[in-house]
Amino acid sequence: MYNNLNNYLGVIFATIFLLFSWYPLLVDSQIYPTTPVGCSKVSYSAEKLATIPASFDARDKWGDCISPVRTQKGCGSCWAQVTSGLLADRTCIATNGLVKTLLSPQYILGCSNNCKEGGQCNIGCRGGYIDVTLAFLESNGVVSDVCLPYQANDGSCPSTCSNGESISNATKVKAGKCYTYASLQDVQYEIMTKGPVIATFALYPEFSDYSGGVFVRTSNNIKEGHAARVYGWGNENGVDYWLAANSWGTSWGINGHFKIRRGTDEVGFEDNFISADANTDDLSETLYGSTWSNPSSGSALKPSFYLILTIIAYLILVPLFQSFA
Structure with missing residues (x-):
């Protein structure tokens, strides 16, 4: 009996090792929070800052111009998710809601391997830099999510869409x-007049368990870096907060969104706000009148993490219990 038990335990540990080697944790994401370079610093007048309200939600002002929450899955693509999301939001806002096109984080993962001075580069699912990526989006642009659906892998830089159509500037x-x-205050005025901005911040384990309220760090164990789209602010039970969209799907947090304490630089959230305008001069006429498509969430060949665990548990535990019968 003990030999059988040892054999099964060995299989269990080997399976767990292979599983986690093959499939990264769902909530892992990597962003490198560095001081942005190549961007202009904005400072609004005192008269404009005096108009900032106590609370603001971009969804209330611009309706559904705030694009749907995405799911990055087992790929550290938050940097590609937030930059594509920011540009989609701001393009919708700048066109008065006429262009609602989800943009492709997969294209950014495969094509934006740009580097900062000193050799710091975007490296696909292992991480990237927001300022470098925004510069890429200014010079090169990005295709729609319909053209190149999200696959949660590095991929390569394609010359055609997934349906075979050629990719061009148009x-x-x-x-x-x-x-x-x-x-x-300049960040707030920017959000209320032009749309969301991006925040980079340190990721702590308890953030993964967030389900509501205003997030405040409780541990000292930095996991890695992360980024999110920030589109509002407010106060809850006397605590000021920022309102933001994550990229871990709608089952996390408040339907994929979260509140984080404002005014205390919680987890470095207020260190490096950054954004970019939408370039509407070169928009294809075919994009006007578009509506948000259902966000792609990864390759159909990669099943849910929980489904994998369920299948493996069944295949291992049932024979194990039968051996004791």
């Missing part, structure tokens, strides 16, 4: 100049 959406901000 099929891309481009960003304008990127910006950073002189103060948190």
Whole structure:
């Protein structure tokens, strides 16, 4: 009996090792929070800053111009998710809601291998830099998610869409100049007049378990870096917060969104706000009148992490229990 048990335990540990080697944790994401370069610093007038309300939600002002929450799955693609999401949001806002086109984080993963001075480069599912990526979106642009659906892998830079159609400048959406901000009030005014911005921050284990309320760090164990689209602010039970969209699917947090304490630089959230304008001059006429498509969420060949665990548990535990019968 003990030999059988040892054999099964060996199989269990080997299976777990292979499983986690093959499939990264669902919530892993990598972003490198560095001081942005090549962006203009914005400072609004005191008169404009005086108009900032106590609370704001871009979804209330611009309706559904805030694009749907995406699911990055087992790929550290938050940097590609937030930059494509930001550009989609701002393009919709800049066209008064006439262009609602989800943009392809997969294209950014495969094509934006740009580097900062000093050799710091975007490296697909292992991480990237927001300022470098926004510069790529300004010079090169990005195709739609329909053209190149998300596969949750590095991939390569394609010359055709998944349906075989050629990729050209006419099929891309481009960003304008990127910006950073002189103060948190400047960030707020930017959000309420132009749309979402991006925040990079340190990721702590308890953030994965967030399900509501205002997030405040409780541990000292930095896991890695992350990024999110910030589109509002408010106050809950006396605590000021930022309102943001994550890229871990709608089952996480508040339907994929979260609130994080504002004014205390919680987990470095307020260190490096950054954004970019939408370039509407070169938009293809075919994009006008478009509506949000259902976000692609990865290759159909890669099943859910929980489904894998369920199948493996069944195949291993049932024979194990039968051996004791």
